[in-house]
Amino acid sequence: MGLFEDYHPLKGKTFQILKPDGTLQPDSKPPISDQEIFHLYQKMLFIRLADQRALILQRQGRMGTYAPIWGQEACQVGSAAVLQKGDWVFPAFRELGATLMMGIPLKTIFLYWMGNEEGSRASEDVNVLPVSIPVGTHPLHAVGLGWAARLKGDAIVTIAYFGDGATSKGDFHEAMNFAGVFKTPTIFFCQNNQYAISVPRSIQTASKTIAQKAMAYGFDGIQIDGNDLFAVLVATKEAVEKARSGGGPTLIEGVTFRFGPHTTADDPTKYRKDEEIEPWKPLDPMIRLRLYLKEKDLWSEEVEQRFTEEAQKDIDQVVKDAEAVPAPGVEEIFKYVYAEMTSSLKEQLAYLKTTL
Amino acid sequence: MAKLNMVEAINLALREEMERDNRVVVLGEDVGREGGVFRVTDGLQEKFGADRVIDTPLAESGIVGTALGMALYGLLPVAEIQFDGFLYPCLDQITNHIGRMRNRSRGRFICPLVIRVPYGGGIHAPEHHSESPEAILAHTPGIKVVTPSTPYEAKGLLLSSIRGHDPVLFLEPKRIYRAIREEVPEGDYTIPLGKARLVQEGKDVTIIAWGAMVREVLNAAEQLRGDKIEAEVIDLRTISPMDVEAIVTSIRKTGRGVIVHEAPKTCGLGAEIIALINEKALLSLQAPIERVTGFDIPVPLAKSEHYYLPNSKRIIMAIKKVISF
């Protein structure tokens, strides 16, 4: 039986390979070599450090509102790692990890959250769409693009990232339905981090799992331990290969936890007690990888410290570079609205210049 | 009397009205346990329980569509849409159902409900958090559109909105949520919908604004005193239905006008107001009416937002232009 039959959502099982204590589930093996695991661990660590830096910058007044990914590194790194160059990524707004993995420069990401329009400039040759702040609206785009690729006979896949809250939106259900009907090569990757701002998952849906929603739309769904890099890698790879070979969409529910605030504008103590966070702490995706790698002699405190120092230096440089980018001039906010600036926009721009 | 900001004034209005009338329910994203992302509904769930202050799933169309159903069955829902940019999915429910229910049932079914929406820019928010959709809403038959400009106004207008017999889009200028403190009485008072407020009298020019722009206009008017220009300032308060009488009376007096709004220029309410003035007071005009507005572009990210928002400098330029015409 295949993975998606074994873990059919109505069986009530959550797919996991690497346990929180760093050992493997019986009869399972890591999907990639230990060296590769170490490499992805380093990516996750870099992402965590960059994410923390964004929070610090925000507190110092050097960045605007920011949505941290702290705790969701395995979901993002594992899923993005199995994509290929021609594949397309449709992020929500909490995807520092996945977008960095796909090749968006950290500087661009920082610029965007700093409120500099330069941060909106899409990187050439990177198939990552802009951040989608209107929750749950972008999975439709992933379905449409994948559909077009299928019609053109291109073997690419599309992946949409979103949260548990997004699954309440009508657009999400329309996307799932279209994907099912037209068998689009789409991966719906839900990072179920238990909360949509203050609203717990239990208020988003009466379904036992989010994964089981795929059943209603006629395609595979699977609930996985989203803090287990190995499970994320295996499930996403399976979904990607299936999609690439014409097998249609998959909904992956990565069960995870948002350790940080919803955004820097949020005070989670209003709705989330410390007791609720405690049980998640040992489930941190980094901890089990460290334990696993330590066992393989690939990780130690010194290795961690050395890497951290280097990463911090790199991030320092990125921050410096980002802050050196001047705020865009007035033309920049008019230039991209239409293919060609309309005469009324030209007039408005000329007027604006006289007022500065 | 307590000095309150707009957040507190709206909170007080909701609290008192929920006490007075047990048909009033509050629903929306994060309005319960969290008390709303701007804390407008803070403490209400504790006081009135989770059946009257309801955290909903994340679905804007769902929130207002079910609010319609609740209103049909005699509740008085006050729905919150968390930010202006997320109101757009509700337009189907608002234009196709909420605004038409009375008309479509020849008066048998009505849905008096209030949809509260923090709106407008100026808080350095991320994308989609700085929209001014009032013209789209005013263009929709069957709903009223209200926007307060001070805490006192907010309480009185919200109470009228809840008690009225029509659906109301209540747009709260989030930029001044905490910027103004003034005395807001406890207990009952209402400000009628459809009546503008003459904020300050003047003989030289009429300035028409609403929401957060009223403060900018007053700031500009203050600076013009030095130039011996006396500006009459009108706060529309209710955008739909509009107090045409107040506008026309003032224009007849001053002969000159400037309209200030944050929304994009093209097909903004400024255009409608000019058309109304042309219809009713053309011969009183001594200069073409000027508009100071946002531009026909998406509201820029934080670092460029100041280019977009009308400010006192632009307002003063426009006033001088109409005066020296």
Ligand SMILES: Cc1ncc(C[n+]2csc(CCOP(=O)(O)OP(=O)(O)O)c2C)c(N)n1
């Ligand atoms: C359509 C829409 N409604 C409301 C918001 C405000 N908002 C931003 S994020 C968020 C919660 C999203 O929850 P979820 O989809 O679970 O993603 P998470 O934030 O947990 O990553 C809300 C309500 C929004 N951005 N878009």
